[in-house]
Each structure stands twice: as C-alpha cells, then as structure tokens.
Amino acid sequence: MTSRRQFIRNTAIAGAGMSIVPHWVSATQKPQDKIEELKVGLIGVGLRGTNHLQNLILRNDVRVTALCDIDADRIALCRNLIKEAGKNAPLIFEGGPYDYLNLLDSKEVDAVIIATPWLWHTRMTVDAMKAGKYAGVEVSAANTLEECWDLVNTHEATGTHMMILENVNYRRDILAVLNMVKQEVFGELVHFRCGYQHDLRHVKFNNGKQPYGGGVEFGEKAISEARWRTLHSVKRNADVYPTHGLGPVAVMADINRGNRFLSLTSHASKSIGLHNYIVKNGGEDHPNADVEFKQGDVITTTIDTARGETIIITHDCNLPRPYSLGFRVQGANG
C-alpha cells in the first residue's frame, strides 16, 4: 500500500497522462515530431462546446483555429471569447449542417472536438477520422450497435484515432477508486453498479429563452439541449446515456483489455416523470401534456462479462431525485 501522498501524486500523474491535449500530434506527423501548438477545431459550440473552448483558450500549447455551428449567435459568442483572450481569429463554418465537412478539409485543423446533438456524433467522428483528424467526441458517441461498429471499422481502416470524451472517468473520486482497483484493494472483482441518476427535467424542458427550465417546451419551441435531447425520451424506450456509469466501470473491469461484455438484459419501468412535470409546471391544458413519452423513468440493465462479473446500470433522469451515479465496486475482499 502506498502512502496517501504517493497515492495523490500517482493519481495526479494519471490524470495528466490521460488528458488528451499534450499527447496529441497532427495525424500526418509521426509521434516523435513534437509540435509546438495543437490546432483544434470545434464542431458544435452550444453550452458544452463553449465550455471546451473556455478550457482550451487557457492553454498556450493549443490554438482554436476553427469554429463550426449552425447557430450564428453561438459562433459570435465564441469568436468574442477568443478575441477577448487575445488569440488569433478562427476560421468560421456556419453554412448549415454539413459545413463541418469543410472544416474537416482545412489544413488549419489537426484535431476536432465534436459537441453536437447525439444523432450527429458518429457521422461526424467517422468523417473526421476519414479526413485524417484526431477526433474527440462527446458522449454518448453512438446511438446504435451499427454506429459502434462504424467507429471501430473506420478507426481500423484509417488508423486515425478518436476518443470518447467521457468526463466522469477523470473525476478525482473515480480515479482514486480506479487506483484502488489496480492495487487490488478489492481483490478479484465480482460485481459493479453504476448509472446516470440525474434529475434532468429542467434540462429537457425550457421556455425557449433560458437553457434550463422556466417552461415546459421542448423541440422547436425550446433552445439548447431541450431542442433535441428530449425527443430521445419521446421516441426511445432505452438507456440512451449509459457512458457516465459504464465508462469508469469498463476501465476498472479491463473491458476490451482482456475482458469483454458478453450479454445483457434491460427492463424499463413505467413512464410518468416527464408527463407529471409538464402538468405541474405547464398545466393539464398545455399541448405537451398530451405527449406520450416512450422512455421508462428507470431503466435497469444488467451486463455479464467474459470474466464473470455482473454490472447493473441505471438510467434514471425523469424523476425528482438527488444526483448520484450510484457507483459500487465489489470484489473478493469486499
């Protein structure tokens, strides 16, 4: 067992080692050709993409060379942030949903960060890899099994790398537990629990003016995530967002590093949370009170792994509840 000081140092080093920027190189360069400055293009600069921008402009070894969005207001906001930081003006791609392809053609871009609505993730990542760019894509990265294979097949065909930007993997508590797993504190692993238990009702609905809450609109009458994310709850009865839970567990369980997922079952509860929210905040006569949501409020998925562990994943985003991803790591030692 290492000392607490050593433990924190190791964790900090692991965290730095896993941050993506210092190790990225242009896809056309060999790893040993150290470059002074990484040229990053941002595809999608909503709230999440803007947050990435704010982090990137703090660094001297990164230059944001291109911005792409269909929303001119977001582009203007981000261009201003870059200007205020005293950095060079980026190339702008705001010519509709497919202008990102022009961004990918640019030699001013080594790598891209994709922070667009979910249904664009795989398509854009595949196109980025085909264009020889390193691609960082927001979760959930893929929506179907076919899309998962699209990512694998494209990586194998192009040799270009992509990374899922699953931020929970790098939380300090998660890295601490990962360190404990690797030090075999838990012994041989047997069982995991994880998930996404997060009351997103104010994210799924707004008033078209503010990004969070203030109304019960979604889709075209809403802005930000409620504009597109909520439709997944209308149309899909599934755990549409498993990676916050599964990302850290997959690393701890050596998934695709000597272990793999074998099979799963999934159960959905009734769906009442979003409807109740609309009735409570918009009234029974609001048009959205008639919307039928397919997504069960609590989705329970259990996975068997090749090494014999079981994993319970929970998706629980439509009911009032305190935030908790509900992690458990259980092994032969406890």
Added chain:
Amino acid sequence: MTSRRQFIRNTAIAGAGMSIVPHWVSATQKPQDKIEELKVGLIGVGLRGTNHLQNLILRNDVRVTALCDIDADRIALCRNLIKEAGKNAPLIFEGGPYDYLNLLDSKEVDAVIIATPWLWHTRMTVDAMKAGKYAGVEVSAANTLEECWDLVNTHEATGTHMMILENVNYRRDILAVLNMVKQEVFGELVHFRCGYQHDLRHVKFNNGKQPYGGGVEFGEKAISEARWRTLHSVKRNADVYPTHGLGPVAVMADINRGNRFLSLTSHASKSIGLHNYIVKNGGEDHPNADVEFKQGDVITTTIDTARGETIIITHDCNLPRPYSLGFRVQGANG
C-alpha cells in the same frame, strides 16, 4: 400528514394487528368463537424454532402443546425451557423425519410453526393445511414454482390458512416506510430495490461443534444451518432466498392485491466467495477446497410488475460485506 405521535401509534397498531397470534383461531372454529388459549405445535426446533419457542412462552394466550424434531438434544433443550417457564409439558414427536405427521394428527394442536430445512417447508405446510391446522412457515416457504402452486392449490382446496413468517416485513423501519407508501409520500410508485446482502460465510461453515464458524465444514460434518443450507450453494445457481427483500416490497406494491409480478430476468456473477473462505480458513489442502459452488456470489434479478414498476432484487451472501438489505422505494414524488 399525521403527526409523529399519530404515526407511531398507527405503526404500533399495524404491527400488533399483523402479529399472528391474537387473531388465530382453531381451524375447526368460526372466527367469532374467541378462544382463550391457542395451542401451538413447533415443527423443527433448531436455533430458529427455539427462538420462536422463547417468544411464545412469554405469552399467556398461547400454549406450546407439541414439539417435533429429529434431534433429541434440541427436543430436550426446548422441553427444559418450557418446564423452566412453569408451563405444561408438551407432546413430543422425535420419531424420525415423518413423525411430524403424527403431530398434525393431534387434537392438542390448533396451529403449527414450521422451522425446518428449506426442502421440507412446502411439504410440511401442505400437510398441515390438509390436517386443518393453521400453518406458519419460515422463509423461504417454497423452492420451486411447482411448490408455490402446491401452497396456493392446497389453500384453495382446504380453506385452511398459512402464513410465510417473513420477519423483515415487521421491522420498525419497514413498517414506517410502508406507512409512508400508504400515505402516498412517494407518490405513484415507479421502482424498488431490495435483496439479501448478508455475509453468511460463518453460517454456511462451522466446525461441527458451534453453530457459527470455527471451521470450514458443511453437510454431515457440520451442525445447525451449515448441515443443510450450504448444499443449496453447491447445487443451485439462483437467488435461493428472495423473501427478505421481496416480502416488504410485495406489500408496498400491492402484489396480488391489484398488482402482480409479470416477468423477470436473473444474472449470476462468478462464484469465488465460499471457495476463498475455505482456502483462507481451512487451507488449500482441505477437502472442501475442491468443492465447486454453483451459486454466483451476486445474483441480480429484475422483475416487471403489471402496474409498470420495476424491482431489483439482490442475493449477495458469500462475500465479506456489511449487512444491508439495500431497500429503495422510488415514486413520482422522489
């Protein structure tokens, strides 16, 4: 919302109302024929049956009239407890595994409490109902789907009552939450979690001299529960003990009172806990180190109900862990 005082009074009344003894009447009497003293026979007086006896001899409205066990030492111990309490000597049935049938024939017995190994539960309860006795049977009460139907069919044919003695249902915390459910504190119910998370390794193994631990023997070389219970872990890969968790949830979810279980899936993790315990405490050369345990260490079962709730049940008894049944009740209000 009631006051705390009222709440506690209601809970206490509910507890008393649900305790089995005051409302029992001889099966041959009509409910309105109030009897002075209930005549109870005990079938199985191991640790659990003896515990029932100790509670019963504190009451003035109950007389323990018969004892049945294949172990003469346990009979002697219990007979002594009755004598020390200044009560009349009971009838004794210690003539082998089927002498309980003679107990059931006795007119000195109105009701029986069955606290024998699991595989005897259904058979003895069915025979008790056929003999016109009220039967209280320890958990788990049935081991197969067919046995569950045996209990239902016998009740419907005889009109005689049986009750599963699921003690967790009557814990103060469980009754408090049940009261909250009935007062709709949680709102419409959506999701439950429950189970049996209890490190039973010292129950599953002993040294043949003491009931708990002190060795790694089970079966014929062991005494008490390790003599029979551990074999279920050798031969069955299943949640063999779901009622501690499912009993309270079934009441809260109105199962068979307007709601019902529809379907389930079940996943078992690897099985390493009991083997590791034997190796650690008995050494690699102990004969039991070669035993293959079928039962996975963590069994996860998810049930769908007719009203659309989901229930996760956990069986987790072979690993070092703190005791917790892991209850969660989740509804539209939280």
